[in-house]
Amino acid sequence: MAPDPRFLEAARAYRDELVAAGLLIPTGVPGVMGRGGEFEDTLDRVDALVTRFGASDGATVMRFPPILNKLTFEKSEYLKSFPQLAGTVHSFNGDDAAHRALLHGVEAGTDWARDLPSTDVVLTPAACYPVYPAVAGVLPANGRIVDVLSFCFRHEPSDDPARLQAFRQREHVRIASPEQVASWRNTWFERADQFTAALQLDARVEVANDPFFGRGGKLLVVNQRDQQLKFEVVAPIASSEWPTAIISLNYHQDHFGHLFGITTDDGATAHTSCIGFGLERITLALYRKHGFARERWPDGTRKVLGL
Amino acid sequence: MAPDPRFLEAARAYRDELVAAGLLIPTGVPGVMGRGGEFEDTLDRVDALVTRFGASDGATVMRFPPILNKLTFEKSEYLKSFPQLAGTVHSFNGDDAAHRALLHGVEAGTDWARDLPSTDVVLTPAACYPVYPAVAGVLPANGRIVDVLSFCFRHEPSDDPARLQAFRQREHVRIASPEQVASWRNTWFERADQFTAALQLDARVEVANDPFFGRGGKLLVVNQRDQQLKFEVVAPIASSEWPTAIISLNYHQDHFGHLFGITTDDGATAHTSCIGFGLERITLALYRKHGFARERWPDGTRKVLGL
Numbered sequence: 001m002a003p004d005p006r007f008l009e010a011a012r013a014y015r016d017e018l019v020a021a022g023l024l025i026p027t028g029v030p031g032v033m034g035r036g037g038e039f040e041d042t043l044d045r046v047d048a049l050v051t052r053f054g055a056s057d058g059a060t061v062m063r064f065p066p067i068l069n070k071l072t073f074e075k076s077e078y079l080k081s082f083p084q085l086a087g088t089v090h091s092f093n094g095d096d097a098a099h100r101a102l103l104h105g106v107e108a109g110t111d112w113a114r115d116l117p118s119t120d121v122v123l124t125p126a127a128c129y130p131v132y133p134a135v136a137g138v139l140p141a142n143g144r145i146v147d148v149l150s151f152c153f154r155h156e157p158s159d160d161p162a163r164l165q166a167f168r169q170r171e172h173v174r175i176a177s178p179e180q181v182a183s184w185r186n187t188w189f190e191r192a193d194q195f196t197a198a199l200q201l202d203a204r205v206e207v208a209n210d211p212f213f214g215r216g217g218k219l220l221v222v223n224q225r226d227q228q229l230k231f232e233v234v235a236p237i238a239s240s241e242w243p244t245a246i247i248s249l250n251y252h253q254d255h256f257g258h259l260f261g262i263t264t265d266d267g268a269t270a271h272t273s274c275i276g277f278g279l280e281r282i283t284l285a286l287y288r289k290h291g292f293a294r295e296r297w298p299d300g301t302r303k304v305l306g307l
Numbered sequence: 308m309a310p311d312p313r314f315l316e317a318a319r320a321y322r323d324e325l326v327a328a329g330l331l332i333p334t335g336v337p338g339v340m341g342r343g344g345e346f347e348d349t350l351d352r353v354d355a356l357v358t359r360f361g362a363s364d365g366a367t368v369m370r371f372p373p374i375l376n377k378l379t380f381e382k383s384e385y386l387k388s389f390p391q392l393a394g395t396v397h398s399f400n401g402d403d404a405a406h407r408a409l410l411h412g413v414e415a416g417t418d419w420a421r422d423l424p425s426t427d428v429v430l431t432p433a434a435c436y437p438v439y440p441a442v443a444g445v446l447p448a449n450g451r452i453v454d455v456l457s458f459c460f461r462h463e464p465s466d467d468p469a470r471l472q473a474f475r476q477r478e479h480v481r482i483a484s485p486e487q488v489a490s491w492r493n494t495w496f497e498r499a500d501q502f503t504a505a506l507q508l509d510a511r512v513e514v515a516n517d518p519f520f521g522r523g524g525k526l527l528v529v530n531q532r533d534q535q536l537k538f539e540v541v542a543p544i545a546s547s548e549w550p551t552a553i554i555s556l557n558y559h560q561d562h563f564g565h566l567f568g569i570t571t572d573d574g575a576t577a578h579t580s581c582i583g584f585g586l587e588r589i590t591l592a593l594y595r596k597h598g599f600a601r602e603r604w605p606d607g608t609r610k611v612l613g614l
């Protein structure tokens with residue numbers, strides 16, 4: 001669904017304010033922004049706060065690069081639902097003559113990348129995707145909890161500073177029986193509430209849906225909302241009227257367990273769920289709510305961030 | 308130059324040890340590895356140590372995502388020298404019918420990504436590339452020093468755990484007059500020495516060259532080495548006989564100043580130089596030198612890392 005023109009106008013204006021304050025650095029491509037030193041420092045503190053909220057779980061920490069095995073990506077069925085957001089990686093493998101032709105293309109201003117063959121990797125679409133093949137097989141009795149963070153890519157060029165093409169997701173992923181997953185989800189619903197309260201953000205929880213592609217996607221949206229498989233914590237960034245998702249709680253049922261061959265210790269297909277913290281978005285929500293002068297943020301907010 | 312087969316054998320064996328110890332996590336693609344929690348924690352501490360060594364410079368901190376404006380990339384002339392290492396990003400922009408064809412391609416095992424159009428971004432080849440357009444124009448009298456870090460991509464699938472396709476470079480970039488750049492380089496030559504000594508690594512400095520492409524590349528190699536434009540600090544990772552570059556000091560003369568229109572305050576084209584710390588490689592060199600039991604690393608090494 002295309003955003004309201006009034007939202008986009010507000011988003012553009014707020015992006016320009018963020019750039020003028022040195023918090024974001026434009027690169028010439030919509031949705032591809034550098035981060036200033038203070039913005040990055042605040043983001044690191046948000047990340048550390050997520051760590052504190054999940055610390056008692058003893059999650060296994062894994063960190064993956066921004067590129068993903070193309071076979072894992074194919075297996076995940078991401079292309080069925082979100083082909084428009086994916087990014088494949090292509091690379092030159094020619095000889096000296098092909099190199100000369102490539103450089104001629106660049107000089108002539110043609111789409112020189114058009115004919116480059118694809119490589120074995122794609123850009124990581126969500127932080128949890130590399131986790132599923134890494135835990136394939138039979139789970140221990142309590143299932144698994146994995147703590148993951150990576151840069152994610154979504155091809156959705158936008159002037160909204162909260163809709164970046166490359167952004168960091170910090171996730172906790174639960175891989176276990178349906179009952180274990182349900183109990184974990186309840187814990188994180190409470191923690192998400194406490195998390196936004198600690199930061200003194202005007203946040204609320206909503207039933208949500210993913211941006212499924214095409215005509216068939218409409219049915220998937222209805223199904224996802226009816227079954228309440230996705231919740232989002234939203235807070236104002238560019239606009240109070242149209243707040244932005246800053247945390248997302250997703251229940252995949254046995255989708256990934258089935259695709260990647262993950263089973264519980266009694267042989268059933270594992271269920272999975274994840275909670276994703278949009279680190280840039282939470283950081284932006286903080287600047288929106290408390291202003292650009294970080295030294296004047298409320299004492300409570302500064303304290304939980306270690307400022 | 309292809310590596311010695313004995314080096315590759317040693318590299319494969321060492322990669323398997325790192326995986327068995329939980330420090331690296333295989334993903335099925337050579338050179339695309341996840342990082343275990345302890346590895347990542349050590350890497351963060353190495354990064355913090357770089358911060359301490361550069362702290363007195365008052366560098367401007369900028370952080371960029373792993374994707375780069377394709378126009379910046381074209382302007383940088385990276386494709387002239389290293390077409391074989393670059394990665395372009397492509398994305399689907401078709402309708403429902405094209406989507407069905409795409410999914411058929413995936414099911415049939417064809418190269419479904421082959422015909423996807425390229426986007427406005429490429430993978431970031433080196434952490435300093437987005438800095439040059441960000442500082443274009445006239446510099447202040449003292450020039451600039453920028454502190455940058457990003458995931459970089461090089462398409463060079465390898466079994467060597469130190470030759471990753473996606474890895475983090477922490478860089479300091481000097482943009483100034485030739486004299487200011489020369490003085491800054493001398494400072495970092497000394498600091499690099501102190502840095503590896505603090506970590507108690509068996510490191511040494513060497514004149515080096517970039518892997519320029521093709522027949523024309525051979526001349527560029529000779530020129531770069533004759534003029535001593537590139538130095539590397541090398542230390543053993545997979546092999547003591549063939550150590551690996553862990554820090555790289557590059558002098559670009561007026562190459563980037565010219566391409567991106569950066570001038571000193573007296574109107575001359577700015578010179579640039581950067582020092583790049585390979586964070587994964589330094590971390591790997593630490594495990595190689597001091598062993599997989601971090602709690603038994605030498606007291607001095609543990610102390611500078613805050614362990």
